[in-house]
Amino acid sequence: MKKVIVDMDGVMADVYHQLMQFEKRDSGKEIEIRDLTGMTELEAFPNGKKHVNEVGFFRTLPVMEGSRDALEYINSKYELYIVSAGMEFPNSLREKFDWLAEHFPFISWEQIVLCGSKKVVHGDIMIDDYPKNLDHFPGEKFIFTQPHNELIENENYKRVYSWEEIMNAL
Numbered sequence: 001m002k003k004v005i006v007d008m009d010g011v012m013a014d015v016y017h018q019l020m021q022f023e024k025r026d027s028g029k030e031i032e033i034r035d036l037t038g039m040t041e042l043e044a045f046p047n048g049k050k051h052v053n054e055v056g057f058f059r060t061l062p063v064m065e066g067s068r069d070a071l072e073y074i075n076s077k078y079e080l081y082i083v084s085a086g087m088e089f090p091n092s093l094r095e096k097f098d099w100l101a102e103h104f105p106f107i108s109w110e111q112i113v114l115c116g117s118k119k120v121v122h123g124d125i126m127i128d129d130y131p132k133n134l135d136h137f138p139g140e141k142f143i144f145t146q147p148h149n150e151l152i153e154n155e156n157y158k159r160v161y162s163w164e165e166i167m168n169a170l
């Protein structure tokens with residue numbers, strides 16, 4: 001059975017949307033997604049670093065549209081692993097685990113890999129929004145479109161814009 005490796009932030013969880021909400025809450029400033037092309041989350045949001053370190057940030061992330069149904073389907077057909085570099089924000093580990101249990105109850109603890117670098121990750125298909133994770137992966141690479149990667153052109157990636165598209169491809 002093929003192994004499918006799926007990232008959390010920017011793929012299953014809508015980090016930009018959360019940062020927009022937190023920015024609006026704190027400064028009243030409304031940031032438009034369409035103005036953020038080519039910018040990382042932390043470049044796009046002036047208080048982003050503070051917000052990602054706030055208790056509850058990862059626990060309350062909105063679920064990316066269509067991801068639940070698509071992952072339930074992928075889980076029935078493939079060996080699915082959720083791989084997130086949670087060590088970047090050590091406080092996020094428990095929150096990420098609880099978030100997955102709430103929104104993706106069909107994913108068992110054995111399928112969850114919260115790690116540091118993803119360079120050690122192997123498998124057949126990887127779905128991620130960051131080239132730094134995809135580039136070391138030996139299998140097929142799906143880049144999940146997010147503002148920070150929109151301008152990147154790389155023939156080694158299959159660019160996808162939605163979970164519906166991923167479901168149709170797998």
Ligand SMILES: [Mg+2]
Pocket residue numbers: 007008009010011128129130
């Ligand atoms: Mg990500």
